[in-house]
Amino acid sequence: MNKTYRTPMNKDELERQYSPSRWSHRMSADDVIKAHVAALKSGTEKARAVTQTLLDVPYGDGDGEKLDVYVPSSSSPDLPLVIYLHGGYWQFLSKDESGFLAVPLVQKGVVVVAVGYSIAPKGNMDLMVSQVRRSVVSVIQQYSHISGLYLCGHSAGAHLAAMVLSTDWSQYDISPQIKGAFLVSGIYDLQPILSTYVNEPLKMTEDVALRNSPSRLLSQLSSSSCHIVIAVAQNDSPEFRKQSQEYFKDLESAGLKVSYEDVPDTDHFSIIEQLVDEKYHLTKLLLKMMGRS
Template identity: 80%
Template structure:
């Protein structure tokens, strides 16, 4: 495949337009269906779990969490933090509780994190917010048996940035046991010249310091004990697939505990939507990871 540096702008834009690659429906329809699926799943989760909505983790308006608690909540429960996708400019925590549907019944707490999407938030701010959200969760839920991260697309990027944090600058050092990075972007340089960067306004310097692919040594220092799953959809674009494969290889070469899951019969959207289903492959992997499989 051609190196992205040699692609024309329109080809690069297509590579980073996930909706163009779905085999299920048109680009516009797959996005509409995605939002509908996430909202419906979150509604279901809110009916099944005890919820604590809009819990602040900072002073900013967007710095809030939604917590989905099992009805039979004992000490020592695993907790999964979910970071939503939407290219750092769409979606919110309001439709990000769907994965609690199969998890709360198994005694797993799910936390959906809100952050300031662009243009209100810039990349440095979003990364800082998700890091602080994890610190806040640790402080509020000190009795959990294990902390796990899951992020989709832009949220997978943010989860990888959390794993790469220098925690010496924070009041606690979270011990993240597992991370599920689903259809993520780990090198931001290819999107600088695309439509994705228009609301983000990233410079090359900002993109480099917020690219997990550049921070593998920091990740090893901060999260060497974390079991990482890099998951990618069969029908993600070639560039999206390459991002996952390259990041997986970089982590593996550093001696980290990482597996690559190439999920058949999925695209960029239903690879995460299906976490609402307890029988889905990634849900089963997640349940196993948290000790509930």
């Protein structure tokens, strides 16, 4: 692939580029993170109050290997199902703040599954990638009647969703037919963060970063029929925006069905927080992808 030549950045500038909270125009870096956590928590509390839920469903034997399922009241067995993978730089947040997007989707007859995984420092990158892959296998085994499987991930979760798309399923019992993937403000090449604060709890070596970078695993993309949406915030940092642009171009060059959404008037956090709103552009796009608009 033709990569854009990057002028090497000094460590301070690299850290600034990979600190999403420093690029929000709405409030200070500390405040935007606090507001983000509060928004996800309140959205998830509302979803748990108004939908049927199955909480802490195990998909493996590990402590962190659990799912929360938000179920529509519809009795039809043929419902689309979206698996949501949370952000938090592989070291914050959990499935317990990841049901916020469920209300507008469940109302339209979509099952929403929020996946927990072992964040750093307890979990490492190889383990997290293995966990989300196994969670997808488990969901398919538990919900065999779904009409279509979709992925949605934000930030670190978009990276993990992209790693699910680039899975060699021959080592699993099942090969999921993923119909769509919604990758929001993600990182698709892990090398630039190796020397930043982000890697301190992750402790990734270059080998680990390379084998877990979706931009380097294009030949393993298993679902040519999968519609992939790469979404990025207007006020994401230039490096975050470049990551999305380059991954989009790589997918397009590989002949995949992919579209690019540059979402105006959003930052790294509001771009995903607004999925609580059925009128929000990305909510409508996600429902349309699933044939539920």
